[in-house]
Amino acid sequence: MDVITANHELKAKVSPKRMFEAIVIHGPKLLPKIAPRAIKSIDILQGHGGVGSIRQINFPNGAPFPYIREKVDVVDTENLVFKARAFESRMFADKIEAIHSTQKYEDSGDGGCIVKLTVEIHPKDGAEFNEEDRKVGKAFGREIFSIVEEYLIAHPDVCP
Template identity: 30%
Template sequence: MEVVTKIPPTKMFKAFVIDGDSLIPKIVPQAIKNVEVVEGDGGPGRSQFDYVKHKIKTASSPDGGSICRSISKYYTVGDFEIKEEQIKAGKDKASGMFKAIEAYLLANPDAN
């Protein structure tokens, strides 16, 4: 996924990645309910994902803003397959969070 924003790369990366755990619930409270680390032996109640890796890169754009690239890799349990509509829904939600953070930073230039 790629999102172009008017926010400089350092500020956008800090807001989305470094301060994301406190900033995102404040800006888009419906996006994240809670974060919980679950450990177990794979027995009943285990989700369909073994783990998920996210990689986010920000680069300068010609207008002084930034280009944010996000790659998510999902490692599933067994033969579970992720459907294309689930991938699109995830991209749409992530893009919405980027845009919400951009709007917040534009409205609050001294924030972050």
């Protein structure tokens, strides 16, 4: 089956550098603190959190699946690009081999930023996807970015 690609753009009222630092650089500590209903913890299983590291994103009880494991492929602090490859989760079941994601943080020209997200789902042979399968991941991503944006606006001293 062909790779399923989705592109999304999210606008935030904080600078690209602050969003990038909050989500990518400080995310393993910050996200569970500010979004505990969405992310229980982010554990570094191998490496130091940078390129080549393997991390496990744990979700709270009641989430549709307990965790996702991913490998960090790119952390480009100059161009504000983050790439990772999710390779293990109960969510994958018999449908997904891997999910590749790219986040690019760009200046929106008004003091804020546009986060360009590209998600590539690499399905297993014979897997079928419907619109509902796609909406779940999209809604989760929007929720996390919105929580981070609100937190950074309320706390201008964080990731200045």
